[in-house]
Amino acid sequence: MRKDLITDAAIELVAELGMRGLTHRAVDRKAGLPEGSTSAYFRTRRALIEGLVDRLAVQEQAEIFLDPEDPAGGLAKTLDSWLVERNRTLARYAAMLEATHHPELKSILVHSPRKRAAEMARALGHEDPERAGAHISAFLEGLIFYRLVGGGSTTGPTPGTEESVQDLKKAIEKALRP
Amino acid sequence: MRKDLITDAAIELVAELGMRGLTHRAVDRKAGLPEGSTSAYFRTRRALIEGLVDRLAVQEQAEIFLDPEDPAGGLAKTLDSWLVERNRTLARYAAMLEATHHPELKSILVHSPRKRAAEMARALGHEDPERAGAHISAFLEGLIFYRLVGGGSTTGPTPGTEESVQDLKKAIEKALRP
DNA sequence: TAGATTCTTCTACAGGTGTAGAGGAGGCTG
């Protein structure tokens, strides 16, 4: 479908050049489509961003590996796969910053809805599951951010390797402790 | 000094509109300076971004409260103050994403250099201080990000309140446990 | 004070950008 072709190109562009690089014509070029195509499918820039964000959500949702038997392991695998999909995750961060001024984007982007995190915290025996769930969410978000754009981007293990998954797992195990 | 006036306006602009809003003329308007001023002080856009980043580093460094007697408390106060300075911290995130494509920016932006974090982890009795230090850094970064742009931005306590500091402190205490 | 130097303002211009609409290509329905 042409629309997906366009939003996929948009995601790559944002990852490579930042939101500033996201222009109708640049997307046309990136996708190898004739000039004007993007503008026809997404008349306004805001519509283009919304399309990009919807696509991000679809792609990322498809890559969540939860395992009730081994929560830390499942989360580690999930997070590592997001690190591997570097461009997509970078685009997501750019979109989250954008959502600071366009709140309607936020609902689509925010990970691990509060409820699910709190349930997990309760299952693990945390005292104040609501609060602990929020802290766990924050920690997971931080792990990715740190490894992808923060200090860990230069020093951490290479995403996609067993070492990377194990490092994440160790960190997550600590974070999940009640 | 006029240069600081300009970089401060740039920081606010980036916080409010994202990197896309950072243009020479927009900075002029924001700072109340005649058109062309920003362009005179920072001839290229890249120079303007570097100026902005330098200024960010100066401002943020001035707001670190470390207390060897009460590490969690000091960190909580520091993080909360960064949440209060919302614009500055948002601008920092935008700049960090930018640093993904301009690596020379990264050295200025990355918090809690590896060494200091590892020392802290060692002092707290962590087994593998190098790794634990990285995880702690990631966690702290995540706490801010979560509260400022992630899921916690709509549900968390208001920055600058005692409740906010206590919430952060609770989270940090858990994170510092060996 | 006179001259040199730096700081400030203005203006120019070649390109890029968001958005809209006109019209063509191609296929489907009857």
Place this chain on the structure above:
DNA sequence: CAGCCTCCTCTACACCTGTAGAAGAATCTA
């Protein structure tokens, strides 16, 4: 076959952007 509709491509235009240089104002030095 004709008519219709959807999808696609092209072009237009008003505006914004990065960057550079010219000229004036202010400040310093001797």
